[in-house]
Amino acid sequence: MNLRDFIRDIPDFPVEGVMFRDVTPLLKNAHAFKTAIDKMVEMLSDLDFSCIVAPEARGFIFGSVISYVMNKGFVPIRKPGKLPYETASIKYDLEYGTAELQMHVDGLIKNERVVLIDDVLATGGTAYAIAQLVQKLEATMVGMGFLVELSYLNPKSKLKDFDVRSLIVY
Template identity: 50%
Template sequence: MNLEKKIRNIQDFPKPGIGFKDITTLIGDGEAFKYTIDKMVNDIKAYDVDIVVGPEARGFIFGTPVAYGLGVGFVPIRKPGKLPSEVESYEYDLEYGTDILEIHKDAIKPGMKVAIVDDLLATGGTTKAATELIEKLGGEVVILEFVIELEFLNGREKLQQYNVNSLVSYSAE
């Protein structure tokens, strides 16, 4: 299946000059969504992961069914103030300012093999922050799995020490 044809491109969103990759058309197509999840599960299966982690919010859309397909649990990484129990936080730099991600302190046990699943690899900042949180808790990130990669933003450069896989790659906006 050609997943690129299932992803809607919206020009000048959220601001002029940006070509937004809209996954709602992919997840709204049952056959394409199932294919995507099955493909991600098959990509990750060889890594024998203990848990799947997904960053807010679209990482939840893909990470939860991938975890189900692998027969493992799912851990959300969220923005501050969204998780009810004790959290570990990580502040990271954005192009203009900073952001913070949080994970429950008891969500990752030392030595756990972790897959991070998300919809998009762009600059790699959010994913790098997620890896830092997981490693701070003693987890081992064994694979990073994405639906879409925007190669022209060079996100892989921040993630060179990890196995990175994407189903659809765009080399230019």
Template identity: 55%
Template sequence: MNLKDFIRDIPDFPKPGIIFKDVTPMLKDPGAFKVCISSLKELVKDFEFNLIVAPEARGFIFAAPLALELEKGFVPIRKPGKLPYKTVSVEYSLEYGTATLEMHTDAIKEGDKVLIVDDVLATGGTMKAIAEMVEKVGGTISGIVSLVELSFLEPRKKLSGYEVRSIITY
């Protein structure tokens, strides 16, 4: 099954000049979604980690079932004001602006080995910000994985020093 067949381009979203890679058709097809999670599982089989972190919202969709499959913990990374406990935050640049992400201060402890998962790796800004936040609280990044990588935006430049893997590259 070619997972690219389940990703559509949405021009000028979320703003003019951006071509958004929409993964929702994949989610609608249980066979494609299953292949996606199986592919992610295969992609990370040689990483050593005890936690998976992912940013809302689409990162959750792929990271949570992967965490269940691998029997690992899952840590949600949220937008400001969405988590009820004390948080650590980081501001970062997107391909189309800036944003802030937060996680609970006690979500990751010293020595935790963390895998970062998201749906799309674009500029690398989100993944870099998450990595910095994880490291700030004592975690170690074991790897960074995504379903889709937009290589023409050169995200790996921002993520040098980390092992980065993707299933689909544009």
């Protein structure tokens, strides 16, 4: 099965000049979704870790399912004001401004080995910010797994200190 057949290209979204890679057709097709999860699990199977961190929204979809299949903990990373308990935060720059991500301060324990899961790796900015947030909580980012990588945006230049793995590379 070619999973690229289930990723829809949407030109000029969210802004002109951007080719958006829409994974919702893959999610809709049970066989494609299962195949993607199985292949991502296989891609990460040699890593030694106990917990997956994933950002909202589509990171939750892939991260929670992979954590279930691999019998690992799952820690959500959210935008400010969405988590009910005390949080640790990281602010980072975007092309058009700044953003902030949070996780519960007790979401990770010192020296815990974690993997980041998300649907798309674009510029690497969000992944790098999440790695900084993990380090802030004194845990260790041992790997990052993505369904799709947009290599033409050179995201790995920001993530050269991390083990970055992607199932589909454009």
